[in-house]
Amino acid sequence: MTGEKQAAxxxxxxxxxxxxxxxxxxxxxIDGFAAARALSETLRYRLGLIVDELVTNCIVHGACLSRGNEIRVTVEDRENELFVEIxxxxxxxxxxxxxxxxxxRTGQVAVGGVGxxxxxxxxxxxxxxxxxxxNHLRLSLKKNEKAPDAA
Amino acid sequence: MLLKVTDHPEATIIHIKGRLDSATAPELESQVLSSLEGGRQHLVLDFSELEYINSAGLRILVLGYQRLHPLGGQVMVCGVKDYIAEVFDISGYNRVFRMCPDLDQAIRYLSAPPDGQ
Structure with missing residues (x-):
């Protein structure tokens, strides 16, 4: 079987x-990029969720777009991590x-801040x-998919 | 997102297919509010075909919990894919909602809740 090796x-x-x-x-x-990079569905989900929540926050609470400004998103697939800059x-x-x-465990369950x-x-x-x-936010997702600690 | 609603004597069962995000959450919210006004005691969300959920989607589940819990009702979430289940774990919502492996188990619980609940 032959095939082109994916860029590192x-x-x-x-x-x-x-x-x-x-x-x-x-x-x-972003999901198309993650799929093309053959990332696992867990990583694809985490990456999409992170960008989704942060961009939503910019739009809803930062009033970015209503002020005529832009939001720039960069995702880099590196050897051992996914790097995200917003x-x-x-x-x-x-x-x-x-x-x-x-x-x-019960009673008043918070809604805000979950994202x-x-x-x-x-x-x-x-x-x-x-x-x-x-605002410059840079973050990294490890590729080994270890589950984060529970709340 | 596609919603399919099924009535059960004790609950409204909502099957959700696709993405539950900021764009689609209002449709689910409307359905949940309509179901709660109908007087059902429990809300069952079948996530077996859910591909994505964000905090806007989770907020609707909490809304259901806040309405039902004081009345002795529950929000039951079933069939969650593994990669989505971790958002319930790390948010702690898995302790608030009743998590079931599949819809059959949720319905069995509704028919015969343990400990007379």
Whole structure:
């Protein structure tokens, strides 16, 4: 059997803004990239969820697109990790600064904060900084798929 | 996303196929609210053909729990794929919703809940 060997590393760069605000197309492009890279369904899901939650946060809470700004998303498939960078010009917001909520066994169950909590638990590491009036978030997903600790 | 709703004497069973995300969650929310207003005691979500869920989708389940729990009802989630199950584990929602391997077990529970629940 013959076949082309897949490149060791690859990246995809995507932008959404007010003129093309389709988050669904962005997520579909990332899932297509992950499928083309033959990532497992677990990694594909984690990658899509992380980008989905972070971009949603930019749009809903950072008011990025309503201000006419753009959101830039880069995903790099590296040897041992997936690297994700999200840059937006919305309001200053550090998603790594808020502690993940703890879910009680019963009674008042929290709704807010779950998306960012999932992002932080799936990410191996995450770094945030604000420069050039933009939020810069970089994070990594390990490829070994070890399950994160439960809440 | 495709929704299929089945009535059971004790519950509304909602089968969800495809993606449950920010774009599709409002449709499920509308269905869940309609079911709750119908007076069913439990809500069963069959996720055996669910391919994706994000926090917007999870929020609808919590909404159902917040309405049903004070009345003694439950939200039952069944057939979750392995790669999706971990979001219930790490969020802690697997302790709040009754997780069942498949719809048959959920229905068996509804017919004969253990310990007279």
């Amino acid at each position: 590393e690859a990246r995809i760069d995507l932008v959404i803004d007010q003129s093309k605000p389709d988050q669904g197309s962005l997520l579909a492009a 840059i937006d010009a919305g309001q200053t917001f550090d998603p790594t600064a808020t502690p993940p909520p703890q879910c009680p 960012l909590s999932l992002v932080r638990r799936f990410a191996e590491w995450a770094h945030y900084n604000r420069s050039d009036n933009r």
